[in-house]
Amino acid sequence: MRRIRVGLLGLGTVGSGVFKALKSNRDVILKRTDLLFEISGILVRDRQKRREVDGIQPLLTTRFEQLLEQKVDVVLEAIGGVEPARTYIERALKAGCHVVTANKELIAKHGVELDALAQEKGVQLLYEASVGGGIPVLGTLRHLLKSNRIHRFSAILNGTTNYILTRMETEGISFDQALAEAQQKGYAEADPTSDVDGLDAAYKLAILGRLTFEVDVPVSQVSCRGIRDINPWELQLARSLGYRIKLLAQGEQYGEKGPLSLQVGPALLPFSHPLARIEGVHNAVHLEGDIVQDVTLVGQGAGERPTASAMVEDLCNVCCLPADHGCSAGEATLLPVDTGGSRFLFLETRESITQAKVAEVREVLRQIGLAVTDVSALREGKNGLAIILRRWDPSYPAVLLAELGLDVTHVVDRPVFGAVSSSDPALAASVS
Ligand SMILES: NC(=O)C1=CN([C@@H]2O[C@H](COP(=O)(O)OP(=O)(O)OC[C@H]3O[C@@H](n4cnc5c(N)ncnc54)[C@H](OP(=O)(O)O)[C@@H]3O)[C@@H](O)[C@H]2O)C=CC1
Numbered sequence: 001m002r003r004i005r006v007g008l009l010g011l012g013t014v015g016s017g018v019f020k021a022l023k024s025n026r027d028v029i030l031k032r033t034d035l036l037f038e039i040s041g042i043l044v045r046d047r048q049k050r051r052e053v054d055g056i057q058p059l060l061t062t063r064f065e066q067l068l069e070q071k072v073d074v075v076l077e078a079i080g081g082v083e084p085a086r087t088y089i090e091r092a093l094k095a096g097c098h099v100v101t102a103n104k105e106l107i108a109k110h111g112v113e114l115d116a117l118a119q120e121k122g123v124q125l126l127y128e129a130s131v132g133g134g135i136p137v138l139g140t141l142r143h144l145l146k147s148n149r150i151h152r153f154s155a156i157l158n159g160t161t162n163y164i165l166t167r168m169e170t171e172g173i174s175f176d177q178a179l180a181e182a183q184q185k186g187y188a189e190a191d192p193t194s195d196v197d198g199l200d201a202a203y204k205l206a207i208l209g210r211l212t213f214e215v216d217v218p219v220s221q222v223s224c225r226g227i228r229d230i231n232p233w234e235l236q237l238a239r240s241l242g243y244r245i246k247l248l249a250q251g252e253q254y255g256e257k258g259p260l261s262l263q264v265g266p267a268l269l270p271f272s273h274p275l276a277r278i279e280g281v282h283n284a285v286h287l288e289g290d291i292v293q294d295v296t297l298v299g300q301g302a303g304e305r306p307t308a309s310a311m312v313e314d315l316c317n318v319c320c321l322p323a324d325h326g327c328s329a330g331e332a333t334l335l336p337v338d339t340g341g342s343r344f345l346f347l348e349t350r351e352s353i354t355q356a357k358v359a360e361v362r363e364v365l366r367q368i369g370l371a372v373t374d375v376s377a378l379r380e381g382k383n384g385l386a387i388i389l390r391r392w393d394p395s396y397p398a399v400l401l402a403e404l405g406l407d408v409t410h411v412v413d414r415p416v417f418g419a420v421s422s423s424d425p426a427l428a429a430s431v432s
């Protein structure tokens with residue numbers, strides 16, 4: 001049996017989960033790895049705060065130096081944000097400790113230099129919990145898909161927003177209420193702006209992109225839109241047309257070592273798409289590789305236990321497995337986001353839309369040469385039109401408003417992801 005001394009940074013949702021998991025699964029871990037983990041100290045901001053976890057008071061400290069002085073073998077970082085987490089991790093690596101972190105912001109922004117520092121010092125830095133919560137996606141890429149060239153992935157990478165979208169769609173509750181629930185369950189970031197504006201998913205996309213395409217992905221260059229402007233009614237409208245709206249993270253490489261496209265934003269997925277069925281706090285990553293073809297990994301993307309699971313697995317791995325520093329990261333060439341795919345457009349109008357008006361709109365669209373998949377009158381007490389176009393140009397809304405002569409009060413456009421066909425039965429059925 002090997003005793004491993006662990007320093008834990010942070011005792012919030014994730015840190016408490018790690019503490020509890022090491023206690024509850026101590027025997028399983030010992031039996032399978034011959035490792036006995038002992039928490040030597042826990043760094044917090046406020047020692048006086050009331051804690052739900054039993055037996056931790058003597059371990060708490062507010063001084064990082066005190067943890068390092070205890071000659072820990074591994075540092076687990078679960079405080080979040082760039083500073084002081086970055087300084088603590090650098091100091092731990094320089095002191096010869098392995099480091100495990102859940103911090104996507106830090107790894108997205110400084111992962112390349114921290115990986116290099118770990119390699120230089122002959123220790124490991126693992127961050128499975130930083131992407132997809134409990135889903136072992138980074139480990140799968142590092143260890144189980146080594147021989148594949150992954151050319152594309154699409155993913156749901158934020159538990160908070162997927163939870164909010166699911167609750168708004170299925171229960172009709174407001175955005176604010178759904179967000180408050182996600183916060184109460186421990187899914188959201190300390191500042192939930194990062195979740196709802198898509199940044200958290202962009203950090204995870206940058207990390208996934210780096211591992212998948214072996215290039216350094218500057219997070220500032222990832223195109224990113226959040227879900228703030230989506231309301232229950234829009235979600236239900238999309239559903240009535242055969243779609244779910246999801247905050248989608250997509251990465252694609254055009255040719256080996258070719259340019260990349262990386263984007264995060266809300267998109268409509270047809271019910272038949274594998275990611276359309278991912279609900280609540282679940283995340284999913286759909287990978288496309290040249291040999292494996294396609295693989296979808298699904299699991300809880302946030303919360304105490306799934307995230308703790310990912311950190312504890314990393315902890316076991318840094319002690320059991322040889323270092324895998326992967327490939328060096330080259331420079332990425334990022335393409336501007338392609339806005340030219342299928343698009344869902346809804347125009348809310350002051351007057352109600354009759355079937356005669358729908359036919360008239362179809363004809364106008366045909367005459368001006370727009371490739372249309374569907375046009376339908378809005379229902380459920382709203383006035384307006386839902387239009388699905390096969391190709392999109394940002395100038396279309398202005399053209400449409402001018403040509404259709406409708407008194408439009410509200411316009412929303414969203415990309416449609418996956419196959420769109422006018423013969424889709426759900427779509428056909430929705431046309432009233
Ligand atoms: N929540 C989740 O589902 C997931 C979170 N993550 C990531 O895990 C990390 C932690 O998240 P989470 O547990 O939710 O965060 P919390 O806000 O719940 O907990 C943060 C903890 O860190 C401590 N802390 C914060 N700043 C400092 C500081 N400057 N010095 C010392 N201690 C500090 C806090 O101390 P105190 O208790 O005294 O305030 C608290 O114990 C983040 O990087 C997050 O992005 C990753 C995957 C999922």
Ligand SMILES: N[C@@H](CC=O)C(=O)O
Pocket residue numbers: 130132133157158159160161187188189195200301302303
């Ligand atoms: N706030 C994040 C937590 C996990 O990474 C999320 O909701 O996904």
